Amino acid sequence: MQPKNITLNNRLESRGDLQKLVNELLNAVSPFFKKDASRVDLANFTAHYGQQIANMETFSRLLWGVTPLLAGGHEPEHFSFYIQAIKNGTNPEHADYWGEVDPCDQRIVEMAAYGLLLAVAHKPLLAHFNEQEKQHLWQWLKQSENQAIPDNNWHFFPILVQVGFHHCDMPTNADALETHFAAMERYYLGDGWYSDGPGRPRDYYISMGFHFYGLIYAKLMADVDPERCKKLRERAALFATDFIHFFADDGSAIPFGRSMTYRFAQAAFWSAAAFAGLEVFEPGVVKGIVMRHLRWWLQQPMFDRDGVLSVGYSYPNLIMAEDYNAPGSPYWGLKIMLVMALGEEDAFWQAQELPLPPFDAHHSIPHAAQILVHQPNHLWMLTSGQLELNNFVNTEAKYCKFAYSTRYGFTIERGRYGLNHAAPDSMLLLSEKDDYWRGRRDCESVTTAEGMIYSRWQPWSDVTIDTWLLPLGDWQVRVHHLKTARELDAVEGGFSVPNRPLPQIQAAQAVCQVTTHDDISAVYCLSPQPRRGEQVVTPPNSNLLFAERAAIPLLRGELTVGTHILISAVWAGDASAFDPHSCPQAEIREGVVSVVMGSHEKHITLHKLP
Incomplete structure (x- = not known):
């Protein structure tokens, strides 16, 4: 119009x-x-x-x-x-x-x-x-x-x-x-x-x-x-x-x-x-x-x-x-x-207009618990630990997701019953096997150091999750250490992309990839915990950047009572620039998670939580 x-x-x-x-x-x-x-x-x-x-x-x-x-x-x-x-x-x-x-x-x-x-x-x-x-x-x-x-x-x-x-x-x-x-x-x-x-x-x-x-x-x-x-x-x-x-x-x-x-x-x-x-x-x-x-x-x-x-x-x-x-x-x-x-x-x-100055690929802001990632044609941010105490509408979607993007925005919650309403992009959502979903809200503690953000959060009083967010090159890696006293369904979403024209979906064990003419949004499971790939489509007007329905790649799994480690890698950007072979690899040994991508390597010690 x-x-x-x-x-x-x-x-x-x-x-x-x-x-x-x-x-x-x-x-x-x-x-x-x-x-x-x-x-x-x-x-x-x-x-x-x-x-x-x-x-x-x-x-x-x-x-x-x-x-x-x-x-x-x-x-x-x-x-x-x-x-x-x-x-x-x-x-x-x-x-x-x-x-x-x-x-x-x-x-x-x-x-x-x-x-x-x-x-x-x-x-x-x-x-x-x-x-x-x-x-x-x-x-x-x-x-x-x-x-x-x-x-x-x-x-x-x-x-x-x-x-x-x-x-x-x-x-x-x-x-x-x-x-x-x-x-x-x-x-x-x-x-x-x-x-x-x-x-x-x-x-x-x-x-x-x-x-x-x-x-x-x-x-x-x-x-x-x-x-x-x-x-x-x-x-x-x-x-x-x-x-x-x-x-x-x-x-x-x-x-x-x-x-x-x-x-x-x-x-x-x-x-x-x-x-x-x-x-x-x-x-x-x-x-x-x-x-x-x-x-x-x-x-x-x-x-x-x-x-x-x-x-x-x-x-x-x-x-x-x-x-x-x-x-x-x-x-x-x-x-x-x-x-x-x-x-x-x-x-x-x-003055003559000038472009932005050259930036390092990753920029950390400890006071805001944020890491900015300058990927070609895609600027995105990892974040943790912010909550609007006034509980304005869609507070969790606006503050508590793992990542926010200039290119893909984010989706807002239309309801918690039904995964398509629950705004699962850039989130780990959990339900008690009743299709009513909870994600991260307030964090008990947050630390930003060594190029990663750590947070501890509790969606229920008897479920504790320690989450590490770290950028490796243009990839986003998430490590979750969960202790749960209840059986749960778990889904973890990547970035959302427009659902018009209809994207191509590649969903299999441990991976889901949504591809349009210009974009790819993908999420990979890097941990032994079995998770299958699938896609969810949100209602219209749920993404801030595009009015059409949003397609989100997901990993879905089941969690028994006990302790679990979930590791995922997320990538989104130009379809022509995506290289699935560059996906980071993860290894868990004696309570240490090692994540490697080319010359990039990060280590997380699970039994020495911040």
């Missing part, structure tokens, strides 16, 4: 090209503006905070595109609507007043956009406000200072409000700044990494939340808070050397974790790095990441017929949405447009 109003073949080579895209994204929403209102109503579904706040969110998230345009010297079309909507929404006497905020209120999230607006574009905005209207705006935003919020990246929202107040000479609250920065300091892990709150995941919120806002602060508050700004820049520079490994040569990024509907916010960090002049990679490298990323997204069917961004990942898909994803939520992706605040003369725009 070709969306109206969006130029999908935009080459995105110049500042003017990006300005055109921002305006098209904003203008596609303009038919849904409500006259004399301060909300935008895009659709009939909503989020847990209700329709009115969801419509206020839609309007507010458009400001992430409006603000860089204004800061860069360009008024967006319908600017008068944005001005009037802000006046109405912050006026307690107006029928469309946005209201008084409650603890953990979604409106506090949206206030960050107004903080940036006041910080970098207060002149073109406030020129249209009288003193009473400025007072209303200040008073409404001031609610963020001391209101109770979740203990995570939300702490940056009131901070951004204070930055805005500072730059437009509104009264500030220094104590609020200190309180919120101190809260976030408690979950700084080192080497540029935070967790998203105490004991929380290390996902895209670290980039599009902590460091995105931190770099804005470092740029805009350097004159009044130089020491903190220096620290924020140093941490961002450290983080950048890891985060660059999340991006493939074609511009795609690894889908992982919650809030995937924010889409191109995945690369918002790099726009903030350019905005702040962070000197960690050449400007051309940063420019290349941002522009390739946006080009990749323009190739995805993410718009509806009116050119409005859908909720979903690569296509409209409410099934994968969190309960806080409303119709306008995807417009948080406009945070990537921060580079439009930079003038044409800035180094970012003057």
Whole structure:
């Protein structure tokens, strides 16, 4: 379906090209503006905070595109609507007043956009406000200072409000700044990494939340808070050397974790790095990441017929949405447009686009319990030990699989009864012979060292599994040491591939291979425990990258009461590059598992568990 109003073949080579895209994204929403209102109503579904706040969110998230345009010297079309909507929404006497905020209120999230607006574009905005209207705006935003919020990246929202107040000479609250920065300091892990709150995941919120806002602060508050700004820049520079490994040569990024509907916010960090002049990679490298990323997204069917961004990942898909994803939520992706605040003369725009720098084949990130693997035409990640404690929808599929891929994405669970519903790709699933499946959820312990990730997990209280994940060349090897007090069925899946056109299936004892015209996804059993190969096909709309049904190669076996060792090797990528003879080999001797592939060799001592 070709969306109206969006130029999908935009080459995105110049500042003017990006300005055109921002305006098209904003203008596609303009038919849904409500006259004399301060909300935008895009659709009939909503989020847990209700329709009115969801419509206020839609309007507010458009400001992430409006603000860089204004800061860069360009008024967006319908600017008068944005001005009037802000006046109405912050006026307690107006029928469309946005209201008084409650603890953990979604409106506090949206206030960050107004903080940036006041910080970098207060002149073109406030020129249209009288003193009473400025007072209303200040008073409404001031609610963020001391209101109770979740203990995570939300702490940056009131901070951004204070930055805005500072730059437009509104009264500030220094104590609020200190309180919120101190809260976030408690979950700084080192080497540029935070967790998203105490004991929380290390996902895209670290980039599009902590460091995105931190770099804005470092740029805009350097004159009044130089020491903190220096620290924020140093941490961002450290983080950048890891985060660059999340991006493939074609511009795609690894889908992982919650809030995937924010889409191109995945690369918002790099726009903030350019905005702040962070000197960690050449400007051309940063420019290349941002522009390739946006080009990749323009190739995805993410718009509806009116050119409005859908909720979903690569296509409209409410099934994968969190309960806080409303119709306008995807417009948080406009945070990537921060580079439009930079003038044409800035180094970012003057630079020639450069490719990604050369990488080692494997890159380990201990703070995130991740290993990134740079395979030709396939970037993928091994991971362990992350769990979203809020138990958002499909938490296990989004955080707890063994691997995530730019090329094959991952599937989400449609139910636990029936293997085709249970999202078995990149997972070991177990059932008590009743077709009701459980996989890895929380981990008792995790260690990332020596090029592998170890985790211990318990799908039942009397079933303990020690898992090692290790890359060998382009292969992924998994070793599971299971102790079970119950009889179980076990299946272990490789990467999923599209089931259209129908792939060829090669299933036999100890192997399953799914082949399409372009792709092969294969899983091999390397352990003596007998397992047979088979394929499962998931329902439509279960894979984040392709709407058609997904085909997944599996190994299936039965486990008696006792101790078992399961070893598997997984490969996926270009069909023309697959060499089954390169499959690793494994040997078990005296409690030591040795895995060998060519010159690569790893040893795991089972009786000396970490």
